[in-house]
Amino acid sequence: MASGIRDKVAILGMGCSKFGERWESEPADLMSEAYEECLADAGIDSSQIDAAWLSTAFDAVNVGPSAIPLATALRLAYIPVTHVENMCASGTEAFRGACYAVASGTADFALALGVEKLKDTGYGGLPARGRGVTNDLFTPTVSAPGAFAQLATGYRGAHRVDKKDLKRAMAHVSVKSHANGIKNSKAHLRREISHEQAINAPMVAEPIGLFDCCGVSDGAACAIVTTPEIALSLGKTNVVAVKALQLSVSNGEESGFNSWNGAHIKTTRIAAKKAYSEARIKDPRKEISATEVHDCFSITELVTMEDLDLADEGSAWKAVLDGRFDADGQIPCQIDGGLKCFGHPIGASGLRMLYEMFLQFQGRAGDRQIKNMNYGLTHNLGGHPVQNVSSIAIIGHYNG
């Protein structure tokens, strides 16, 4: 009978490059930047890594196919390396691979590294690409903001929220993240925005405006995981363990069967429930200290609060406006600026979220430090509201 991942894997060290428009950096430079920090943090040598997972979503416009780019960039010692891709959820996917390797007993030290170089396309926003030859026959040609704007109109419709109220709540999400990002020297965007600026920003996809969209960035982030026993034997005192790791993938029901209400992410709810059970969390609103969720767009973060059961159905917009998820709120969200301001190099994001959580548990988050970290939850979402992949990781102090 499967017993879950709780307390079987510890994060030994993490690293993260500066996110932003890294014009002068190759993906290999970003990878080594994050990796060197991670190795130093873990206190081990590169030759000790037993297996590695590479997360990149747009390999065709940056590193190229297979896992070879990671091995060559870091000159890994001919160990197993796997390339994983699950759209924007790729980072957590790489983390899963590394964690399961350690939990299975086949690796002592496993590396998960996510990297993305989005700024070699010559234009802003995500690289344009097809969705598969058959999909392209059926699906409308869309942009990411357009796909997530559906969630906003769906939410409004399902919960009868006034247009202006929702826009205000969305603006609050972004203003809050910008205020948090200023405290983070690695973030891509580090300036305050006002509520008015967010509301009046140019429209991108109704009702998502420019300031409702996350940064398009280059960057890399990575983690080295091991067993808690090995971590302790290496002298680590404040061992951070993985409490839950869950993934849920749409099977087509949202887009084909008349049940889903267009106002939530079905996969997030399923993954969250399983994650809380795996971590033995009974009351998330009391036990979760902070979240890093997938704020590709402000509406996504707002809806995710309900999907994670941190706000009642249909009332997240009010909870947001009340400041529940602000830095000084009950359950801070995106304390490091989130995708919005730290930036969103697709393959790196899931690992960047864990990086901040890890720093928080280690007491190394500087100005951003949250007191009394109990459980930290990261949420990584790939795809569109109508069909997607959602992954959730919960970490906390090891108590074996």
Add this chain to the structure above:
Amino acid sequence: MCSWDEDSITMGVEAARDVTSLPEEVEAVILASTTLPFAVRQNAGVIAEALNFPEDVRTMDVGGSLRAATTSLLAALDTTSAQGGDVLLIGSDNRKARAGSHMEMISGDGAAAFILGQDGLGVRFLGSATINDDFIDHFRASGDKYDYAWEDRWIRQEGWLKTVPKAINMALQKVGLAGSDIDHLIVPCQYGRVPDSIAKSCGIRESSVVDTMIDTIGICGTAHPLLMLAYTLAKSASGQKLVLSGFGQGCDALVFEVTEAISHSQPNRGIKGWLNRKVEERNYDKFLTFSGTIDREFGKRAELDRPPALTAQYRNKEGVTGFKGGQCSQCGTIQYPKTTYCVNPNCGAKNTQQPHAMSLTPARVKTFTADHLVFSMEPPAYFGLVEFEGGGRMMVEFADLDPETFDVGVQTRMHFRIKHIDENRGMRQYFWKASPE
């Protein structure tokens, strides 16, 4: 004819590399061509970077007529005498002509390069004369592919035979020489007896007239006066006087004296060396395809769209255009390209690579194939692994090889070529290919 992967920039680079002891830096690089690959993007600048000149070099593209190279030569001479230092002057052309035209028949593709300076001159400049004359023997509007020419008889009689002797006589008078003093007369003309007639009009003996090489290399546009100059200097003796002319909407006539240093000023290969290396192509179909004259079916593999990532290109230009690899300051290993971590498995040092110029390093073939499946403008595509003398190896495309003699162990040298042409955006990416010595 040049190959599909050559143009005025690549030929210019190879001509410059043919200069024995090319200086490490020059004051200016001047490229004269009527077939510059780019209307906007400094063509001479690409050449300067391929030759790894430092950034503070002046670069200039000159075009507009078939005497652009001789006019540039005058400008380059002015620069060196005014400022000192060396100037690299390149004339390079690969002109396109309609199938079956006279111009197709007489044209060739080529480039010549000279270093002009103050010291150790193989040739001393005595003086010149220039005539500007909007005599439209042929013209090409910007953006057009082909020239439009008028009647040969008129061009010969009213153009060459009137303007060139006039300019030459003006030049001779200026420098105080008579026609009989001239040992070599360079007239880059496609009409057989014109150089002889011009010689006569100037009192220059017929035996001084230099072979135009129309039967061996064709008339290579604006590069031709410089190619004929190189040809002449290969067989000149100290003390001899020569007249170099360029014709195109007027005429430049330059008078030079050969010095003792000429024997040390010869190129590595020269006209003779390149001709020895030639591969004869008898396939007119291939010529038409390479010159873009026919709308050929290239198959679906050719449809792959590879947008140029200009950011990545810029970041990597030292390695891509300059062909610099890295040498590890810790273990001495040479590698191409340069990377963060040393490639030597017994070293792996981080950030220890010093830039290492490798475009002149000989490389031996370790493995290769002739690939008939991958898209190529000249199938089969030859590529493989070469090992550089002193260290380093890479997978590389091969160019200009003889299938009969090409094999493992053959020594090659890197040549600057077009790697990929993006028809959709009009971009061409340059890189280096290995070719047997």
